[in-house]
Amino acid sequence: MDHSGHGMNMDLPPFTLGRGLQFSADPFFLIGCVLAVVLYAYAVLRLRGRGDDWPVSRTVFFVVGVLTIALVMCTRLNDYGMVMFSVHMVQHMVISMLSPILLLLGAPVTLALRALPVAGRDRTGPRELLLMLLHSRYMKIITHPAFTIPLFIASLYALYFTPLFDFLMGSTAGHLAMMVHFLAVGLVFFWPIMGIDPGPHRPGYLMRMLELFAGMPFHAFFGIALMMASEPMVKVYENPPASLGIDALSDQNAAGGIAWAFSEIPSVLVLVALVFQWYRSEQRTAKRSDRAADRDGDRELQAYNAYLASLQARGQ
Numbered sequence: 001m002d003h004s005g006h007g008m009n010m011d012l013p014p015f016t017l018g019r020g021l022q023f024s025a026d027p028f029f030l031i032g033c034v035l036a037v038v039l040y041a042y043a044v045l046r047l048r049g050r051g052d053d054w055p056v057s058r059t060v061f062f063v064v065g066v067l068t069i070a071l072v073m074c075t076r077l078n079d080y081g082m083v084m085f086s087v088h089m090v091q092h093m094v095i096s097m098l099s100p101i102l103l104l105l106g107a108p109v110t111l112a113l114r115a116l117p118v119a120g121r122d123r124t125g126p127r128e129l130l131l132m133l134l135h136s137r138y139m140k141i142i143t144h145p146a147f148t149i150p151l152f153i154a155s156l157y158a159l160y161f162t163p164l165f166d167f168l169m170g171s172t173a174g175h176l177a178m179m180v181h182f183l184a185v186g187l188v189f190f191w192p193i194m195g196i197d198p199g200p201h202r203p204g205y206l207m208r209m210l211e212l213f214a215g216m217p218f219h220a221f222f223g224i225a226l227m228m229a230s231e232p233m234v235k236v237y238e239n240p241p242a243s244l245g246i247d248a249l250s251d252q253n254a255a256g257g258i259a260w261a262f263s264e265i266p267s268v269l270v271l272v273a274l275v276f277q278w279y280r281s282e283q284r285t286a287k288r289s290d291r292a293a294d295r296d297g298d299r300e301l302q303a304y305n306a307y308l309a310s311l312q313a314r315g316q
Contacts, residue, residue: 029073043115062106085237086254093262100186109197140200223260
């Protein structure tokens with residue numbers, strides 16, 4: 001499998017969705033996707049075996065998230081993405097903005113913490129290591145908006161508008177590293193915002209919405225910049241193979257449109273998830289105060305009524 005734009009890619013037939021979705025596995029991502037689903041399923045079964053519950057919705061989100069990665073990395077989309085900027089942009093957007101959201105809604109860290117056995121006294125097992133990592137200074141830094149938002153933005157501009165992109169696309173390893181990077185950046189960006197998993201940085205709901213919207217305009221600008229360019233901006237895609245029958249500039253225009261449109265889709269998804277989470281947490285708070293009221297026999301209410309009565313007495 002030579003992904004460098006030579007060899008097999010020179011005679012790719014013109015792109016159609018049917019051709020793009022044919023199975024053509026990248027071994028690294030194929031193994032990763034299968035492993036992720038197997039480990040997740042194993043952990044869920046472990047909880048069930050113990051008589052613990054695990055929401056079906058989380059499992060569905062996680063599996064669909066893994067499938068979105070497989071969709072762009074284990075099909076011919078991955079081959080076409082090496083020679084067509086528009087297809088590459090679909091890969092990039094899905095793996096950096098759709099897959100992470102779905103994976104995070106699957107709460108894999110919470111699942112791991114519940115499924116992994118607690119090590120004996122003074123011993124450190126995988127669960128303890130995971131907890132140490134979650135509470136580490138390193139995690140505090142990489143999930144902080146002062147780090148994640150610039151990283152999210154730089155992943156676009158610093159990559160596509162510098163020679164770095166051409167360098168990475170020059171080898172299969174470089175291309176893989178780039179895709180793993182996109183996925184990782186998406187995960188650390190969205191985790192503090194709408195992840196269910198515990199994390200070192202967990203701001204209030206309003207702040208999370210602000211964080212979400214801080215990154216999006218840059219995404220849209222990036223797409224618009226590509227659409228408005230009068231020449232190909234990325235060297236790799238300057239001369240698409242003749243067999244594709246495409247024009248580099250119109251393909252770049254399409255890539256820009258995809259980047260622009262995609263900055264909206266995840267925002268809406270995350271917003272829905274956030275509002276739902278917010279609503280749930282408000283309900284929990286209300287339930288807690290109801291329980292407290294039951295416990296102390298509505299003492300607060302009585303005190304409040306007495307206070308009102310005293311005001312009235314003072315007013316007369």
